[in-house]
Amino acid sequence: MLEQQLVNGLSLGCVYALFALGFTLVFGVLGVVNLSHGAVFMVGAYAAERATAGLGWGIGGAILFALVFSGVIGVLIDVLVLRRLRARQAPHLIPMVATIGVAIVLNSAAQGIFGAENRRLPEEVISHTVYTFGNVQVTALELGIMLASALLMVALLMALRGTQIGRGLRAVAESPRAAYLVGIDVEKMFYLTSFIAAGLGGVAGVLIALYSNAVFPLMGQSMLHKGIAVIILGGMGDIRGAMLGGLFLGFAEVLAVAYIGSTSRDAVAFGLLFLVLLMRPTGLFGRGFERKV
Amino acid sequence: MESFETFWAIHGSLVLTAGINSLLAISIWLTLACGMLAMANAAFMGIGAYASAILTTTYGLPYPVGLAAGVLVPAAVAFAMGKPTLRLSGVYLAMATLAFGEVVRITAINAEGLTGGALGLNGIPPYTQWWHVVLALVATLIGLHLLRRSKTGRAFEAIKEDEVAASQMGIDIAGHKLAAFVLGGALAGLAGSLSAHMTFFIGPNEFGFDRGVEILTMAILGGVEGLLGPVIGAVLLTLLPELLRGLNEYRLIVNGFILVLVVLFLPGGIWRPRAMKSLFGGRAAA
């Protein structure tokens, strides 16, 4: 059983990491805890569901569609809501409250448009092969998710370090004022970040919709709670931390279920969160992220 | 008088709920007034509700005992939890209190023997009378009004404005923050106890994130500058679904929009005594 549980932990961890990547990116660059990330995650899932079940597209097209659709919603949230609050220099808790409102609007809209009932993506869009390695069962999708999260993380890190835009983003993350003074178009960077983060969230939504066979309006909410735990564990704003935090939480939950008892699962997530906040708020894997304004 | 009786029979619970929600919104105001965003108040409401209901329903103790527990137990928990957590600033504190809310919910679900678990507590005696709520609300408003004018109240104000400067002036930041947190927890617990003894039944899923957001929206809508702000926000948001009965489908979405629009366009909320004073060309606010 242990080998299978380890694989379970790995795939669950990658699921969490996928969600957390976009979530932590927004905090890193914009300095905002974007509690509407769960909603854009859900939007991506519905976008893919409509593309596949409604328009008959393949999974590749559906994922791309989800990425763009969620990304656009992310930019809209930034332009319509967050930008005004930036201009006002609102204390950072205010944007967080505003994103809560945005999430409620999006979730209710989804419920109004699609109904509260569960849906799923059509069976045919991905392969359902189950690979057996000794005692261990792994589906093609899980392998795909593990690969996707690793690739995304590496791509993000490389982009942030290697490209000009990436360096611009890091400069803004460090200090928007300083970046502005150096001539970086800070607002554009914010829009870009919002697009990428929300797009990532949307893609995560599609993959998790496939993984769990469930698309429903509140699917982002429980993910959001876990996402918060992940970015605290991993260090807020830290890309590598999102991956490591996600994996850590995934393993912790699975092993708690396997060896302590399934009721301890959620307690583990939030208990860890608490402990980390009390002892090392910058995260287990974070590198002491200090934002200078 | 028959028409008043009928009115009360139909709408009584609504009015009392507005009063209880006012207490909850004020409890958030307390911590916001001190510069903290504490989402734990919904959890404290739950702790108060369970503490009081367990004593009256399972152990058959009289209401005053239940109410006392409903205030003291959350206050104690707030004290124990506040000391380590209030060191955290801003966003981290918000996250910690959010997580705390989840921990309370999980505890309520797992402590089946005491709390009834997911099935909740049923058959809570309907002890709450209208004057309980009125008394609680009036006492709270008067008490907090006096507090604001006192040295402690001014200290809260100073901490909210500029924490560093306040500590330079010798104000015990940690102590005051803890006091605000504990008082807020006690108020929320009181509201929870009153509410539990009005609705016959409580369950663990009532005091989670959704409730926290609801209370926060009331406080923000009403405005956190003056004491009446949260009350106005609570009354409006309690009555709105009733007035907009036809728009029931859109109730949640309206809440979300209110939150966003108020934050964007009406940052001080509806009730802003200072702005109103200057508008009516009076002396500057004291």
Added chain:
Amino acid sequence: MNQTRLSVCIGASLLALSASSAHSADIAVGVAQALSGGAAQYGAAIRNGVQLAADEINAAGGINGDKIRLVVEDEQGKKEEAINVYKKLIFQDKVLMVLGPTLSNSAAAVNPIAQGSKMVNFGTSHTADGITAVGEYIFRNAMMEADVLPETIRVAVRKASIKKVAVLYGHDDVFTKSGYDNFKKALEDQKIPVVTTETFAKGDVDFKAQLTKIKSLNPDAIVLSALIAEGAPILVQARQLGINVPFIGGNGMNSTKVFELAKGASENLFIGSPWSSSNATPVNTKFIKAYTERFKVAPDQFAAQSYDAMYIAAQAFKEVKFTGNIATDRSALAAKLPSVKWEGATGPFEFRRFKDKGYDAQQTPIVSVTKGRAFVIEK
């Protein structure tokens, strides 16, 4: 506005109001269901069932010539709102009785009010224990899980030679938790050993940790107390992990949605229910056809039970001599309702009194197993 115009306005409105209540021969029946919020899918199905029945009854001549008039309110699946709605229905609309609310939690909050006001409250979807303990004005036709689940287990054990089971249930939802309590008792009564008990929470997407543990202990079946939202993914993930034993499901799994969501993984699921879409009695067939035509979606167990409930209430209405005094009429109804026997979409029905308090459903559950994406009834 001057005095004269004001009084004319008031007079006109009063006239309009009284004109609208000119159908005083109508029998006002309250329907308080969750039409928005998380429980909306159930509330809507229940409302539809009542609506269909009421319209059929009225079309066939009503109750001795009087028409049933439904007063529908949305209680949003929240107990505070349910309380408000009930108070309005009882004191403002002065209905004869109410069908509702949707959730057992809300019922716990409003039943004391109905009982205190001496008005019948008829639940069609409350399967939790203790609902009818409030008093003699509380009725329900939703069969309690305590009656259904033991039968499901019995049939499954017989059909699939089950010696030991694992149990998996949602520990944070009233419905699935009380389902578990009933499963647990039934398993104890039937002396079936449980190799392990695992839990999950609403909104979870990953169940492989629990399922892997279950698989390692080799049960002959998995008893599952879940709603479809989690139940379907559980079935899929179980099959992905190579678990091939049958599932024994509670009320939540009794929905044709399981085929849509779990596809092939839905095979070999035993469920028990007061109603089955595959039960081809004349009444049921007619009901399914009428419902599907009118609402463009297949009915579920909730719709079937509420449809029957309206008919059951109507039988009692026929026996009541309406005096126009709402208090007298309400008590008269409460006296006539317990003795109603009816054969509806859910089969033969009668009430069974709970001690000296309210009235529960006395019915025989139907056990089915999923085969080829359909429910096949097992005897």
